[in-house]
Amino acid sequence: MSLKVYMPPPHGGKLVDAVIRDKDKAVSMAAGAVPYDIRATRDPVSGMPIRNVYREIMSIAYGFFSPLDRFMTRNEVESVLKERRLLDGWLFPFPIIFDIAEDDLRKLGVKEGDRLLLRLKGEPFAVLDIEEIWRFDPKDIADRTFGTPEKNGEVVKRRFDEKHPGWLIYRSMTGTAIAGKVFVINEPVFKDPYNRFWYPPAKSREEIQRRGWRTVIAHQTRNVPHTGHEHLMKNAAYLGDIEPAHGILVNAIIGAKRLGDFVDEAILEGHEAINKYGYISPRRHMVTMTLWDMRYGNPLESLLHGIIRQNMGCTHHMFGRDHAAVGDYYDPYATQILWERGLPSYGLNAPPYDLDKGLKIRPVNIKEFWYCPKCGEIAYSDTCGHADIAQRFSGSFIRGLIAEGIEPPPIIFRPEVYRVIVKWWRVYGYPFVNKKYLELKERELEVDVPKLEVPVKR
Amino acid sequence: MPYKMAVILDKARLERIKGTQLEKLVKDLYGGYLKVIELEVPDDIAQRILKEFPRARIDARGFIEETPVVFKRELFEVIAQLKSVGREVFEELLKPERLSKIKEYAAKEEEYLPPPELPEEKK
Numbered sequence: 001m002s003l004k005v006y007m008p009p010p011h012g013g014k015l016v017d018a019v020i021r022d023k024d025k026a027v028s029m030a031a032g033a034v035p036y037d038i039r040a041t042r043d044p045v046s047g048m049p050i051r052n053v054y055r056e057i058m059s060i061a062y063g064f065f066s067p068l069d070r071f072m073t074r075n076e077v078e079s080v081l082k083e084r085r086l087l088d089g090w091l092f093p094f095p096i097i098f099d100i101a102e103d104d105l106r107k108l109g110v111k112e113g114d115r116l117l118l119r120l121k122g123e124p125f126a127v128l129d130i131e132e133i134w135r136f137d138p139k140d141i142a143d144r145t146f147g148t149p150e151k152n153g154e155v156v157k158r159r160f161d162e163k164h165p166g167w168l169i170y171r172s173m174t175g176t177a178i179a180g181k182v183f184v185i186n187e188p189v190f191k192d193p194y195n196r197f198w199y200p201p202a203k204s205r206e207e208i209q210r211r212g213w214r215t216v217i218a219h220q221t222r223n224v225p226h227t228g229h230e231h232l233m234k235n236a237a238y239l240g241d242i243e244p245a246h247g248i249l250v251n252a253i254i255g256a257k258r259l260g261d262f263v264d265e266a267i268l269e270g271h272e273a274i275n276k277y278g279y280i281s282p283r284r285h286m287v288t289m290t291l292w293d294m295r296y297g298n299p300l301e302s303l304l305h306g307i308i309r310q311n312m313g314c315t316h317h318m319f320g321r322d323h324a325a326v327g328d329y330y331d332p333y334a335t336q337i338l339w340e341r342g343l344p345s346y347g348l349n350a351p352p353y354d355l356d357k358g359l360k361i362r363p364v365n366i367k368e369f370w371y372c373p374k375c376g377e378i379a380y381s382d383t384c385g386h387a388d389i390a391q392r393f394s395g396s397f398i399r400g401l402i403a404e405g406i407e408p409p410p411i412i413f414r415p416e417v418y419r420v421i422v423k424w425w426r427v428y429g430y431p432f433v434n435k436k437y438l439e440l441k442e443r444e445l446e447v448d449v450p451k452l453e454v455p456v457k458r
Numbered sequence: 459m460p461y462k463m464a465v466i467l468d469k470a471r472l473e474r475i476k477g478t479q480l481e482k483l484v485k486d487l488y489g490g491y492l493k494v495i496e497l498e499v500p501d502d503i504a505q506r507i508l509k510e511f512p513r514a515r516i517d518a519r520g521f522i523e524e525t526p527v528v529f530k531r532e533l534f535e536v537i538a539q540l541k542s543v544g545r546e547v548f549e550e551l552l553k554p555e556r557l558s559k560i561k562e563y564a565a566k567e568e569e570y571l572p573p574p575e576l577p578e579e580k581k
Contacts, residue, residue: 260513260524322518371488391487393529396515403527405574406466409491425573435570437461 004317005215005241007208011307012067012090015201018183019061023452026185030124030454033117034108035102037124040442041172043357045162048435050256051169052310054188056096057126058119058384061184062200064290064308071098073179074134081144083347084303087347089357091348092307093300097136098128098182099173105133106354116178123449124186131180142170146329152345155334164329165258166295186446194254197268199288204249205313207286210280213238217316217364218309220250220302220324222294224270224421225264226413228393230279231369231378236318237284248285249314251305254446255293258326259397264446266424273416288312291446296361298323298330299307299338303352303359310361318364339363368392376441377412401430432457461504462521465534466494474538483543495543497533503548510557511564526564527571532556 020026022088038143040049059065067090070079076087077095108129110116118126134143146167147156160167192196199207208216217240219233254264262270268289275282290308295301301324302317309317323335339342340363342350352359370390372379381415393412401408407418425431428440467475467484467561472493475481484493491551499507507522508514514525536550537543551554 038541243489272517277475373486373489376489394517394521394523395520397519397521400464400523400525400530403571404466404530405572406468407574407577409488410487411491419576422573422576425571430568431571431573436569 003241005006005203005362007214007216007313010066010201010311011359012065012357013337014064015159015311016060016069016289017063017190017202018064018069018181018225020183020185021187023375025455026124026183026452029115029127029183030117030185030452031084032455033115034110035117035119035120035124036104036108037122039101041099041169041265043168044172048438050165050172051293052256052442052445053344054125054292054445055153055255056098057182057184058188058291060096060182061126061313062202063203064292065096065304066311068092068096070094070131070181071179073132073138074107074177076143076179077136077143081141082302084319085347085357086166091303091352091355091358093303094297095141095170097141097170097173098178100176100178101174102176105176105178111201117454118182119197119351120188120447121445121449124452125188126182126184126186126450127368128178128182129180130167132178133181134177136173136177138171138173138175141173142167145295146300147401154343154345155331155337156329157331158329159346163327165182165326166297166301169256169293172247186260186450186452188449190391191444193269194289194446196287196303196311197252197272197287198314199202199286201311201313202395204288208247208249208313211247211286212285214246215316216243216249217245217318218312218314218361219248219250219303219318220306221267221271222261222308222324223251223395224267224278225274226393226395226398226418227378227411228369230274230414231380231421232318232320233285234280235369235380236364236366239316240321243296246284247313249311250285250287251309252287252289253292253294254289255291257438257441259433261433262421262431263428263437264429264441265312265425267424269420270417273420277414277416279414292325296324298325299334299343300346302335302338306352306359306361306363310359314361316362316364318366320366321368336363336365339365344374344408379396385417399432418440459507460480460501461499461516462519463497463525463533464494464521465497465498465530465537474565474568478541479521480537480543482574493539497547499548500545503545506540506552507548510552510561520555526560527561528560528567532560 041051
């Protein structure tokens with residue numbers, strides 16, 4: 001038996017490609033469909049945008065969520081909530097719901113079997129074939145999506161609430177859903193700098209092959225990298241098969257932000273600076289992005305990350321402490337528990353790679369890197385024997401330094417990465433996400449949508 | 459468990475505390491690249507800070523972080539003034555008049571923070 005690891009097949013066996021590139025076909029698909037302007041999901045208290053469904057449409061149509069090719073029906077959502085599986089059996093962690101205000105639905109006057117033309121920034125963008133219109137209780141869906149301490153006590157430590165951004169997304173949905181297949185009919189054009197990081201699964205797979213990488217480890221991020229992240233990437237990359245992994249694929253999740261986060265542009269260019277300035281050779285490192293409004297679902301989010309990165313062609317995925325977490329709702333090692341032994345209370349009786357119709361990507365569960373004053377170097381928490389004096393990396397601490405106008409020292413933050421932050425600080429007048437940025441981002445998005453003339457139903 | 463807060467000491471701040479008993483409390487961080495003074499924050503004070511500044515959070519090290527810049531600046535001022543790192547520092551800092559000033563500046567700070575001049579630009 002060969003020990004060599006090769007690029008896994010897409011999750012579900014085939015990449016979804018629901019992007020219509022033939023303009024005539026696109027126009028004919030949209031002709032006569034009822035138009036609807038996509039609206040952001042907003043925090044009911046602050047009014048701030050917390051999700052834009054256009055990102056889910058892009059992720060479905062370009063195959064990031066393969067084999068999912070639609071917005072889910074009631075039965076599919078129930079299946080996901082019960083067993084974390086799609087109706088055809090493939091593992092999938094989150095309900096993907098296209099919700100619409102009841103009033104809007106009434107005005108549109110559409111029914112099952114109709115086609116909806118979805119407009120973005122005033123232009124035709126996608127069509128949705130209405131398979132089912134169904135209603136739900138947003139709070140119930142929110143609770144069941146993430147779990148509760150009573151039902152999912154192996155990892156859920158406290159009840160989810162409005163302070164949890166992912167729970168808030170589901171909680172803020174309208175309660176009326178349209179299910180059905182979705183097609184992008186007018187490809188949006190990514191703005192600078194997003195354009196150069198857009199590697200949808202088919203393109204990512206081609207690029208990996210072009211580079212001659214056989215083993216590739218994925219690094220999830222929604223942060224500008226400090227040197228702790230860099231060490232995580234470098235060291236995780238030693239876990240290949242017969243030699244260290246050939247490539248590190250950084251995949252930034254681009255979507256709704258929280259106040260105080262780094263801005264998306266700085267996250268992408270910050271990671272790019274790591275290879276541009278040789279801290280990790282560009283021969284072994286590439287930076288990409290996926291559009292998704294993070295749910296911060298820790299172990300469940302890691303399952304989605306596994307699906308996305310397997311679809312992108314990665315063989316391995318690193319998972320650290322507090323993966324895709326916020327607050328203290330989950331056990332900090334919940335993701336590693338999932339990938340080590342499964343989460344029975346979510347219907348996952350074994351790790352995702354040991355389940356039928358599960359994932360083929362291999363997990364690399366890794367703890368943390370810290371600065372050890374005794375060793376005089378950055379050390380791995382599990383091999384360093386000086387835990388009592390270790391100085392941990394803290395993104396919050398570094399953000400505090402930056403806000404005070406102090407350049408972080410190179411041992412914890414690369415000067416070239418700091419310059420990227422300052423570059424975008426000058427653009428937005430603030431180093432992090434603030435209310436102004438949130439509003440601007442929702443208005444501008446990451447894309448422009450080309451003009452497309454479509455005869456629509458009035 | 460008491461939480462902690464750290465005040466970063468740049469050259470100017472180090473100069474301010476030179477020769478005082480505070481100097482003995484200066485701690486090296488990350489191989490001496492940073493100098494800090496750490497304060498223990500009693501639980502009731504920590505809860506108050508988290509409540510007054512909704513974006514403040516406890517990080518993985520157990521430190522209260524992401525407080526407004528002006529809060530950190532004032533914290534240093536009080537430390538230097540009282541020459542202490544005890545509870546009284548926070549009691550002074552959270553006095554209603556002082557706190558409302560901090561909040562007023564903090565609100566402006568969330569709209570705009572002047573970007574720093576990079577070292578190579580200063581040359």
